Amino acid sequence: MPETSIRPFDASRAEIKTRVENAPGLLLCTDFDGTLAPIETDPAAATIRPENRELLGMLREMGDVRVAVVSGRALSDVRERVGIEGIAYAGNHGLELRRRGETKLHPIARKQKETIGRICTALEDALDGISGTAIEDKSVTATVHYRNTPEAQVPSVRETVDAVVSRLGGGRIHRTGGKKIFELRPSVRWNKGMVVSLLAADHEGWLPVYMGDDTTDESAFRAVSNGLPIYVGTAKSNARYRIPQQSDVADCLSDLVEWHT
Ligand SMILES: [Mg+2]
Numbered sequence: 073m074p075e076t077s078i079r080p081f082d083a084s085r086a087e088i089k090t091r092v093e094n095a096p097g098l099l100l101c102t103d104f105d106g107t108l109a110p111i112e113t114d115p116a117a118a119t120i121r122p123e124n125r126e127l128l129g130m131l132r133e134m135g136d137v138r139v140a141v142v143s144g145r146a147l148s149d150v151r152e153r154v155g156i157e158g159i160a161y162a163g164n165h166g167l168e169l170r171r172r173g174e175t176k177l178h179p180i181a182r183k184q185k186e187t188i189g190r191i192c193t194a195l196e197d198a199l200d201g202i203s204g205t206a207i208e209d210k211s212v213t214a215t216v217h218y219r220n221t222p223e224a225q226v227p228s229v230r231e232t233v234d235a236v237v238s239r240l241g242g243g244r245i246h247r248t249g250g251k252k253i254f255e256l257r258p259s260v261r262w263n264k265g266m267v268v269s270l271l272a273a274d275h276e277g278w279l280p281v282y283m284g285d286d287t288t289d290e291s292a293f294r295a296v297s298n299g300l301p302i303y304v305g306t307a308k309s310n311a312r313y314r315i316p317q318q319s320d321v322a323d324c325l326s327d328l329v330e331w332h333t
Pocket of ligand 1: 103104105106107284285286
């Protein structure tokens with residue numbers, strides 16, 4: 073896919089304002105880590121910025137607005153970290169989806185839960201000798217963190233992960249990457265973009281917005297290509313708008329609150 077020209081959100085405010093004002097409703101979907109919360113060395117320490125929580129709460133209260141947080145974290149984890157009831161949550165890149173008070177699990181993901189558990193147990197042993205790795209069992213997926221691992225040892229982490237997955241995964245689990253992480257997921261064609269499309273189908277005609285900072289967010293940017301795909305960061309992205317700093321996300325949310333009437 074050719075890279076579309078990405079423009080600063082700040083320099084596009086007039087055009088975005090018009091689109092928000094003219095939209096019959098607003099579907100605001102957002103990633104968590106690196107978007108609502110600053111990236112932390114220890115992923116367990118990631119905390120939503122209070123102003124972002126407050127602004128999402130305000131959006132939830134507005135008419136014709138739907139808020140959804142879409143994360144690679146387990147659903148229970150991201151829901152607790154955001155701490156707002158009455159909005160939609162997608163965990164594990166959408167394999168878990170909670171909306172209208174009901175949680176659903178992708179059927180293939182449900183079947184592979186035990187395999188993921190076995191792989192995590194085996195990885196605890198296999199990665200024991202490599203410093204700085206951490207394994208997070210997220211029930212239907214798993215994450216191997218290597219942010220604190222010396223650069224020279226990262227290839228060994230990758231090789232070890234691949235060996236364990238190929239030994240125990242039965243060809244039904246695959247590895248993907250992210251920011252200083254390897255993710256192990258059931259081999260099912262499902263991503264953030266698909267879950268965002270599912271949410272958008274509930275609100276036809278509304279303006280869909282997606283904010284995210286990582287490669288796994290690109291599918292969601294494509295899903296809202298007719299709306300507002302907003303990339304947070306300075307790297308390459310196929311989103312249409314860019315917010316360079318995570319700390320500026322609150323300004324964008326605040327604009328949406330102001331413009332949606
Ligand atoms: Mg992120």
